[in-house]
Amino acid sequence: MSVAVVMGSKSDAPVMEGAVEVLREFSVPVEVRVLSAHRTPDDTVNFARNAAARGIRVLIAGAGGAAHLAGVLAAVSPLPVIGVPIAGGELRGLDALLATVQMPRGVPVATVAINGARNAGLLAVRMLALEDEPLAEALSLHSEAQAAQVRAADEELQSRYATPQTPQPDT
Numbered sequence: 001m002s003v004a005v006v007m008g009s010k011s012d013a014p015v016m017e018g019a020v021e022v023l024r025e026f027s028v029p030v031e032v033r034v035l036s037a038h039r040t041p042d043d044t045v046n047f048a049r050n051a052a053a054r055g056i057r058v059l060i061a062g063a064g065g066a067a068h069l070a071g072v073l074a075a076v077s078p079l080p081v082i083g084v085p086i087a088g089g090e091l092r093g094l095d096a097l098l099a100t101v102q103m104p105r106g107v108p109v110a111t112v113a114i115n116g117a118r119n120a121g122l123l124a125v126r127m128l129a130l131e132d133e134p135l136a137e138a139l140s141l142h143s144e145a146q147a148a149q150v151r152a153a154d155e156e157l158q159s160r161y162a163t164p165q166t167p168q169p170d171t
């Protein structure tokens, strides 16, 4: 049981490391590949055709510009595909967002935010956790830790910005 993190170019790696990191935090085996829908289409299709048989359960695909990688993987593989639009170039990721999210009916890609690789990793963990009780427990702990951080920040800012008490005149 593993997750593949695929990207269209090595230049996408700094963003896609967010997905790899979160998968490692949950001890999910991860395979990282550079596969381009445009520059190495045959390699991309071959990879997608064999991924499920090789034990991969979720595909995460990040690409920028005319980002067709996630869509091509979803066209060829029955596995769930999570698309990560990568910011870059003149349109700063809006092009990649639209290319990734606007899939034709019948070929779904679950698209996260521009550069949202960490959420893509977390979504993959949630999918695997449906059939993996220890992973589900780890996710639950992760959510609790996140909530504790927000509550600590809430307390800190409440006290930092608390309205000073007006001194009461002596009676």
Ligand code: RP5
Pocket (backbone or CB within 6 Å): 007, 008, 009, 010, 011, 012, 036, 062, 063, 064, 065, 086, 088
């Ligand atoms: C896309 O084109 C890649 O996913 C990358 O985001 C973008 C630019 O690629 P490079 O020119 O940096 O290789 O295919």
